[in-house]
Amino acid sequence: MAFGDIMKIDTTGASQMTAQQDRLTVKGVEASRKLAEHDLPQMGKYKGMITRVASAKKMDAAVIAAIISRETRAGAVQQDGWGDHGNAFGLMQVDKRYHTPVGAWDSEQHVAQATDILIGFIKEIKAKFPQWSQEQCFKGGISAYNAGVGNVRSYERMDDGTTGGDYANDVVARAQWFKYKGY
Numbered sequence: 756m757a758f759g760d761i762m763k764i765d766t767t768g769a770s771q772m773t774a775q776q777d778r779l780t781v782k783g784v785e786a787s788r789k790l791a792e793h794d795l796p797q798m799g800k801y802k803g804m805i806t807r808v809a810s811a812k813k814m815d816a817a818v819i820a821a822i823i824s825r826e827t828r829a830g831a832v833q834q835d836g837w838g839d840h841g842n843a844f845g846l847m848q849v850d851k852r853y854h855t856p857v858g859a860w861d862s863e864q865h866v867a868q869a870t871d872i873l874i875g876f877i878k879e880i881k882a883k884f885p886q887w888s889q890e891q892c893f894k895g896g897i898s899a900y901n902a903g904v905g906n907v908r909s910y911e912r913m914d915d916g917t918t919g920g921d922y923a924n925d926v927v928a929r930a931q932w933f934k935y936k937g938y
Contacts, residue, residue, distance in 0.1 A: 757813035758877050758896070759889035761930045766894075768928040770921035776828075787928030790824065795936060797829035801846065804863045805938065812870045817938040819870060821930035822847050822900065825922070836860025845869065872900065879904045898923035 768784035777793055779786045798805075798820055805823070809816035826848040827833050836859070838848055844856040847869030854872060858864025877896030881887070883904060884895065891910050898913040899906065901922040907913045914921050 758815070758874070759893035761815050761818055761893070761927060762934060764890045764894050764927045764931075766927040766931070767921070767924045769925040770919045773919040773921055773925055784928045787925050788932045790828075790925075791821065791929040791932045794824040794829040794831075795933075797831060798824065798933075801829070801861070801866075802938070804866060808863060808866045808870055812867065812874060814870050814874065815930065815934070817930040817933040818873075818897070818926070819847075819866065820933040820938045821926045822869070822873070822897075823866075824929050824933070825926050830861060833860070873897070876900050876904060880907060883907070884910075894923050894927055897926050 766784060769782055769786040769790060771782045774782045774786035777790055779789055781789070801823065805816050805819045809819055823829055823846045827838060827846050830846055832838065836845055837843065839850070842852055843850050845860040845865040847866060849856045849865065849869050849872065856865065857868050873896060876899035877892055880895035880899055881892040884892065887895065887910065895907045895910070895913055898917055902917045906916045914923050917923065919925065
């Protein structure tokens with residue numbers, strides 16, 4: 756993949772706060788996997804679209820699926836495509852305060868736009884931290900997708916300030932699980 760190998764990225768997985776969404780008694784990578792597993796049946800509706808966008812954008816399909824799982828539980832937790840108090844739109848929750856959402860909330864156009872936003876963040880992290888490996892920049896870009904490039908100040912603490920304090924670590928763990936499921 757153009758942005759690094761998701762399977763080579765270290766991860767601590769979901770925080771206790773994130774694991775609480777499904778009333779899990781575990782946290783970390785195990786919790787991330789359980790959350791992703793819960794979303795797998797619903798995610799199936801979007802697999803073809805995810806695969807097409809991933810191929811077109813040279814992005815790992817498992818990462819797109821993981822962000823959809825994290826952001827909207829595969830579309831299950833939004834109102835008419837909107838979340839975050841009406842500020843974020845679609846399966847991947849594009850924030851209208853920073854971007855003009857395109858397409859229907861569950862459309863290929865939307866997923867392509869959100870993937871472009873993620874790619875932009877990965878490139879910005881690479882420019883900010885030129886000494887980081889490709890995989891470190893990939894993970895940093897995932898963190899920035901949630902909280903912005905300015906929030907990423909170090910590799911070790913990149914999730915400080917993200918939703919649940921675990922965004923990149925949870926998304927990476929979910930993506931690794933989705934990879935095993937054929938994404």
